[in-house]
Amino acid sequence: MPELPEVEITRLGLMPLINHKVSQVVIRNSSLRWPVNLALNSILKDMPLVGLQRRGKYIFASFPIGTLIIHLGMSGRLCIASKKSAVQKHDHVDIIFNGPENKILRYRDPRRFGSITWTEDDPYQHKLIMSLGPEPLDNEFSADYLYEKLRNKSVCIKNAIMNSHVVVGVGNIYASESLFQARVQPHRPAHKISKDEIKSIVDAIKDVIENAINKGGSTLNDFFDVDGKSGYFQNEHHVYARKGMPCYLCDHPILQITLGQRSSFYCKNCQK
């Protein structure tokens, strides 16, 4: 489950492909979350990749005439492969580039929750992107902003911060981790959280995400960066998936509850 840090690491890892021209697009399986445009091969042929940006968990791969909006979903992964890399079972799309090395941007996604969407318009105006909330590391994502945004919302705070229209990039794992760090219990209604606690939550989200990016990291067993090296952040959760195990701060057992049909973990003693 790539979260924002993994997506950012992936984007950075793909930068060597910039300015390379597409020679061929191979679509082995077009049935991702939305059907992949089967005309991509003719659309992108001879087009140079001119930019790689990120908005939330979406990667924008831009070409002179349009943009691929890519989401890794649950199990998606982008890597730079070569002609001699064996194609594996769930390698659904290859974008093959010209040049002596014949680099390949390869999309693999066993569960196919991800998506590759072609647009010739401004990607920031795309309906998937337009209404996204602020980036967690931007100054725009502040205690003032979040407090205002949540003051009338009765949903629990964990579901609120996982809502990409509130703030992007906070998935199930980092939501639990951030709330532990902020010492706020996940099931509390969002509008009953004090301004000070909101500030702690904002700080915690920034800290957790920044940390994960700096560690090059992953919270995911099957996340690999573009060179195939495993992330090494995966066993550093304080509460996630630690049901019944002792809290690192106070030894109380970590509790698991279900919120919005997703597992949530917290320490009843440390979080208020």
Place this chain on the structure above:
DNA sequence: CTGTTCTCCTGTGGGC
């Protein structure tokens, strides 16, 4: 508008 539930999918792991 808000909040809730459903949905897509395959790999993994527990139980027997």
Place this chain on the structure above:
DNA sequence: TGCCCACAGGAGAACA
């Protein structure tokens, strides 16, 4: 060892 099945989850769609 093999079979069955619950579970995992991003986030839009559909629904109340």
